[in-house]
Amino acid sequence: MTILDKIISDKKREVTLKKQLIPVSQLENSALFGSQTHSLSKNLRNNLVGIIAEHKRRSPSKSLMNNNFSVEEVAIGYQNAGVSGISVLTDGKYFGGSLDDLLFARASVNIPLLRKEFIIDEYQILEAKAHGADVILLIAAILTRTEIKQLSEFAHSLGLEVLLEVHNRKELDKAVMPSLDMIGVNNRNLKTFEVGLEYSKELAQHIPDEFIKVSESGISSTEAIIELQQFGYQGFLIGEHFMKTENPGIAAKSFINALLIKP
Numbered sequence: 001m002t003i004l005d006k007i008i009s010d011k012k013r014e015v016t017l018k019k020q021l022i023p024v025s026q027l028e029n030s031a032l033f034g035s036q037t038h039s040l041s042k043n044l045r046n047n048l049v050g051i052i053a054e055h056k057r058r059s060p061s062k063s064l065m066n067n068n069f070s071v072e073e074v075a076i077g078y079q080n081a082g083v084s085g086i087s088v089l090t091d092g093k094y095f096g097g098s099l100d101d102l103l104f105a106r107a108s109v110n111i112p113l114l115r116k117e118f119i120i121d122e123y124q125i126l127e128a129k130a131h132g133a134d135v136i137l138l139i140a141a142i143l144t145r146t147e148i149k150q151l152s153e154f155a156h157s158l159g160l161e162v163l164l165e166v167h168n169r170k171e172l173d174k175a176v177m178p179s180l181d182m183i184g185v186n187n188r189n190l191k192t193f194e195v196g197l198e199y200s201k202e203l204a205q206h207i208p209d210e211f212i213k214v215s216e217s218g219i220s221s222t223e224a225i226i227e228l229q230q231f232g233y234q235g236f237l238i239g240e241h242f243m244k245t246e247n248p249g250i251a252a253k254s255f256i257n258a259l260l261i262k263p
C-alpha cells in the first residue's frame with residue numbers, strides 16, 4: 001500500500017463520517033456559501049510572476065516545517081508579498097491542516113484561495129465553498145475520467161475554478177476536458193515522493209493551450225521559475241521553500257522581488 005492509498009482510504013472514512021455530522025444543508029446555509037469568488041486563472045494569466053504560495057505545516061515527506069505563525073499571519077504575509085493565490089492544505093492527519101485554516105485565511109486576505117485536498121466526493125466541494133475557497137484541486141491519480149467530469153462540473157456550478165493535477169502522460173490524456181481551468185503538473189511522485197522538474201518540462205508540450213499551466217512541488221529557485229516559464233508555465237505552486245523559513249511571507253516577498261528584477 002502506498003502513502004497515497006493510505007491517504008485515500010482514510011479520506012473515504014473521514015468523508016463518510018463528516019456527512020453524518022454536518023448535513024449538506026448546513027454547508028449551503030453558511031455565510032460564505034453565496035459569496036463572490038476570486039479567479040486564480042485570471043490572476044495567473046495577467047501576472048508576470050504567478051506564484052501560488054502554500055500554507056503547509058507538515059507533510060508525509062517532511063515532518064514539521066513551521067509552526068511559528070498562525071495561518072492568518074502566513075496568508076497576510078503571502079498577500080503582501082504579491083502572490084497570485086494561496087493554497088491551503090486542509091487535510092488533518094497527514095498535513096496538519098484543517099477547514100478552519102481555510103476559513104481563517106479567507107477572513108484575512110482577498111486573493112484567490114485553493115483548497116488543497118484529496119477530493120473524492122462532491123461533499124468536499126460544498127465544504128470548500130462554505131469555507132471560502134475559490135478553487136479546488138482534483139488529482140487525476142485518484143479519480144476516474146467520469147469522476148473528474150462530475151466533480152469539475154459540480155465545482156463550476158458553485159462558481160469554483162478547478163485545478164487538475166497530473167503527474168504523467170497517461171493521467172493527462174485521461175483527464176483533459178473542457179470543465180477544467182488550470183492543469184498542474186506535480187513534480188512530486190505521490191507514491192514514492194521522488195521530485196524532479198523534468199515532469200513539468202516533459203508534459204508541457206502535451207497540455208492544450210487553452211489551459212493555464214501550473215508547475216507544482218519541488219520549486220526552490222528563481223532560476224527554476226525562469227526555466228519553467230520557457231515551457232509555457234504561468235503558475236508555480238510553492239510550499240516547502242517558503243514554509244521552512246523563519247517567515248514565509250518575507251521569503252515569498254524576496255523570491256518575487258528577485259524574479260521581478262531579473263532581465
Ligand SMILES: O=C(O)c1ccccc1NCC(=O)[C@H](O)[C@H](O)COP(=O)(O)O
Pocket residue numbers: 003054056059060061062186188190193216217218219237238239240241
Ligand atoms: O508534500 C508531500 O510530501 C505530499 C505527499 C503526498 C501527497 C501530497 C503531497 N504534497 C502535496 C503537494 O502537492 C505539495 O504540498 C505542493 O505541491 C507544494 O509542494 P512543495 O513546494 O514541494 O512543498
